[in-house]
Every structure is written in structure tokens, then in C-alpha cells.
Amino acid sequence: MARKRGRQEETKKGSPEWMTTYGDMVTLLLCFFILLFAFSEIDAKKFEAVIRSFQGSLGILDSGKTIEQSEYITSAMQDELTTNQLEELEDFRKLEERLRQFLEANELDADVLITLETRGLVLRFQDNVLFDPGLAELKERSKEILSFIAEVLYEPEFEKKFVRVEGHTDNVPMSSYRYPSNWELSVSRATNVVRHFIEELGLEPDKFSAAGYGEYHPVAENDSAENKAKNRRVDIVILKSELTISTP
Numbered sequence: 001m002a003r004k005r006g007r008q009e010e011t012k013k014g015s016p017e018w019m020t021t022y023g024d025m026v027t028l029l030l031c032f033f034i035l036l037f038a039f040s041e042i043d044a045k046k047f048e049a050v051i052r053s054f055q056g057s058l059g060i061l062d063s064g065k066t067i068e069q070s071e072y073i074t075s076a077m078q079d080e081l082t083t084n085q086l087e088e089l090e091d092f093r094k095l096e097e098r099l100r101q102f103l104e105a106n107e108l109d110a111d112v113l114i115t116l117e118t119r120g121l122v123l124r125f126q127d128n129v130l131f132d133p134g135l136a137e138l139k140e141r142s143k144e145i146l147s148f149i150a151e152v153l154y155e156p157e158f159e160k161k162f163v164r165v166e167g168h169t170d171n172v173p174m175s176s177y178r179y180p181s182n183w184e185l186s187v188s189r190a191t192n193v194v195r196h197f198i199e200e201l202g203l204e205p206d207k208f209s210a211a212g213y214g215e216y217h218p219v220a221e222n223d224s225a226e227n228k229a230k231n232r233r234v235d236i237v238i239l240k241s242e243l244t245i246s247t248p
Contacts, residue, residue, distance in 0.1 A: 088241055091157045092121045095238075099123065102148055112145070120161075120239040123149070127169075127189070127232035134176065136188035138196055146193065149236065150201040158238065163197070164209050165190045166235040170228035171215040187212030189234055 096114050103109040113124040127133075130142040138146075152158055167186030179185040190210040197203045220227035 084241075089116075092116055092238075095152060095158070096121060098152070099149075102145075106144070108145065119243055120237050123236040123238075125234045125236070126229060127234065128229075130193070130234055131189060134174070134179070134185070136179070136185060136192050138192055143196065143200075146196055147201060150197060150203055153197075153203060153207070153238075161207070161241070162209070162239045162243065163207055164211065164235075164237040164239060165193045166217075166237065167210075167212040168217055168219075168231060168233050168235070169215050170218075170231040171222040172228065182214040183212055185212075186214050193234060193236070 093116065096116060099114055100109065103112050103114075108129065111126045111129045113122075115122045115124070125142075125145075129145070130138055132139065153161065153163065167188070167190035169182040169186050171182075174180070174182045174185050179188065187210070190212050194208045194210045197208060198205050215222070215231070218231045219233070220230045222228050222231060
């Protein structure tokens with residue numbers, strides 16, 4: 001009997017046999033996750049830039065630029081672009097450079113901002129460039145700028161592009177017989193720009209849409225004369241190919 005009990009005690013020593021297989025499995029899983037971590041790229045700056053780019057564009061974060069101009073955003077976007085999209089992006093960059101040269105030659109570079117956004121190329125005109133205060137009739141000099149833009153839109157690279165014209169005001173109440181509110185003023189300004197492109201410069205009507213946002217899409221707080229001037233603007237947006245004139 002003593003001999004039998006000794007054998008039983010001997011078999012109980014050490015870990016159970018299943019622990020060996022379990023330990024091997026855990027070790028393999030650990031190696032697997034270490035490899036995944038090694039292959040991944042964690043870039044805090046890129047993540048922060050992506051988050052900032054959504055501010056104001058989806059209505060869920062603090063207001064800001066439609067897209068954050070960042071080298072991280074640009075490189076990340078280009079990684080996902082198709083050949084056609086890359087060609088279109090290059091066309092927009094060439095157009096941006098041409099417009100900048102034209103504005104500098106006409107000493108308008110301080111009053112017209114050009115930005116390349118996710119929706120397309122945006123030309124932002126301060127209201128004193130195109131209009132007199134409180135009015136929606138185009139200034140004579142502004143027609144030279146619009147004529148230059150029309151020449152570009154006739155070119156093969158841009159002849160099929162849609163163009164959206166957006167009118168904006170500051171928060172100072174507008175009250176006149178012709179423009180009872182900022183809504184009417186912003187809509188009239190956008191519409192008159194579109195009508196000039198169509199009726200005077202001969203562009204196709206189905207390329208254009210006009211929208212007036214009044215004071216409700218500011219790019220700066222209306223807390224100073226300088227910031228109010230920034231909000232009184234007209235944006236001419238040359239949309240990317242995948243977007244239509246119905247894009248908000």
C-alpha cells in the first residue's frame with residue numbers, strides 16, 4: 001500500500017499537462033500582437049490634425065475652418081486618391097497659382113483669399129471687392145476678375161466643373177426696402193455673380209448654383225470691425241468632379 005501511495009504522490013508533482021499547451025498559446029498570441037503593434041503607425045500629430053479638420057464642418061464640434069491646412073492631412077488624403085483624383089488635384093493647384101499671380105498683378109491678393117478644400121477650390125472675396133456697402137450690384141472693376149475666372153472655366157480641365165456661389169454677411173441687421181434682411185442681401189449678391197457669369201460671360205447655366213447664408217456661416221466672431229469685414233464675403237467654389245451643384 002505504501003508503494004501505491006508513493007506513485008500517486010509522484011504523479012501530482014508539477015503543473016498539469018494542459019498548462020504547457022496553454023502557455024504556448026498565450027506566448028503565440030503575445031507575439032502576434034507585438035507584430036501588429038510593430039506594423040502599425042501611431043502618429044499623434046496626424047490624428048490631431050484629422051480631428052481639427054472636422055471642426056465646424058459637421059456641426060458637432062467648435063466652429064472653425066472647413067478643412068485644416070496640414071501636411072499630415074494632405075499626405076493622408078493623397079494616399080487614398082485615384083489617378084483621376086490626383087490629376088484633378090494637380091489641375092486645381094495650377095489654377096490656384098494662376099489666380100494668385102492674377103490677384104498680385106492687380107493688387108487684390110489682400111482682399112481675395114484662395115484655399116484648396118475637400119469640396120474644391122474656394123475663392124473668397126471680401127464684399128468691398130465685388131460690391132459697395134449694403135448693395136448687390138457688381139462693381140465695374142470686379143467684372144475684370146470674374147472675366148478672368150470665366151476664361152479659366154472655359155478650359156478643358158474645368159469646363160465640366162460645377163460652380164457654387166455663396167453670399168455671406170456679418171450680424172449687423174439689414175433693413176431697407178430692397179433688402180429687408182441679411183438673407184435677401186446675401187442671396188442677391190450670390191445671384192448677381194451667377195447671372196453675370198451666365199448672361200454677360202456666356203457660361204452654361206447648368207454649371208452654377210447660388211446660395212445666401214446671411215450671417216449664419218461666419219468665419220470669425222462678429223466682435224470687431226475687422227472680424228465683421230471678414231464675414232461680409234462672397235465665396236466662389238469650383239467643385240470637385242464627384243460633387244454636384246446640390247452639394248451643401
